[in-house]
Amino acid sequence: MREVLFLVKHAPGGFQAISLQESIVTQGETLDELEANIRDALRSHFKPGKGPESIRFHFVDDTFLAL
Incomplete structure (x- = not known):
């Protein structure tokens, strides 16, 4: 395996990383x-x-805007 890709997002108290190929969080x-x-x-x-x-x-930024 050459590379593992992680989605990284802000979470309460810091950051969370979720692998797209493996069961790793x-x-x-x-x-x-x-x-x-x-x-x-x-x-x-x-x-x-x-x-x-x-x-x-x-890095993923899930921005929510209330209307």
């Missing part, structure tokens, strides 16, 4: 913490040497 108060938590989740999810070569973030 994690969160962090800051982007640095989120990155560390994603790396930990990937290490737990894949066997050594079988994980992705890179991680891509796609």
